[in-house]
Amino acid sequence: MHTLCVLWAIVVVAAAAVTASEPKCKVCQELNEVSCESETTYYMCSDNKKFGDLQTCPYNTVCTNDQRVCVNKLTESIKNLCHNIDVWTSKCQNCTGNEYACVSKTEYTRCIVGMMSFPISCKADEICVTEAQSTNKDRSLCVPKCVADYNGYVPSCGNEKYATTTRVSPNFFVPDDSEIKSLCTDNAVKYPDVDWFYWRYGNYCKSYIYCQARDEGTKKTWIGEFRNCPANVPFFNIDVGRCEAKEPKRCLIHF
Structure with missing residues (x-):
């Protein structure tokens, strides 16, 4: 009888361990080191802590426990971690x-x-x-x-104000706001007929800047925001204006 109790206790402990390690929404995952915040957004994780900007999955994909993070085909082992979480x-x-x-x-x-x-x-x-x-x-x-x-509408977000998380750059340094504004202003001449554009930052294609025009009377001014590409698509391709899995040939070219 004592042996059966011990075996049952081992089974219970083992089951609890399996349950504890199951991937969950809003929790850093061991396998892919991300925390899915919703069906389509996630944070990168390091030492079981979230860092960097909130990332968005590509169109028609969801955040999962898979190494690729965002996938469009689920299986028994690849799960949509935030499926049916609160609408909020x-x-x-x-x-x-x-x-x-x-x-x-x-x-x-x-x-x-x-x-x-x-x-x-x-x-x-x-x-x-x-x-x-x-x-x-x-x-x-x-x-x-x-x-x-x-x-009967309620706000779609629960936070009072939007605030980006600490920016962590694969280039080991992050441009300040004045440098970002200068880069956008200087390169805007290459895009005379648009109100926004992307500009690559650094020599490794891991980061980029989103530039946005603001009309101030008769004058157009530029502001920008620094961003990193997510782990599943780590290279920014300036020719198409998006992060991709394959490293662009222009990565080591200064321009």
């Missing part, structure tokens, strides 16, 4: 298939090639609701609070 999270900071995305209770951003750009504030009496872009004629996500209350 899946509608927040999610650019997949959307032109705009809410990033806080009162802020939204434009989605460029499935990635977030700069936060834009709604008016003082408005909240950001993801569903609004499919119903409003002007595609706006900002909804007056009185309208939101009448229709």
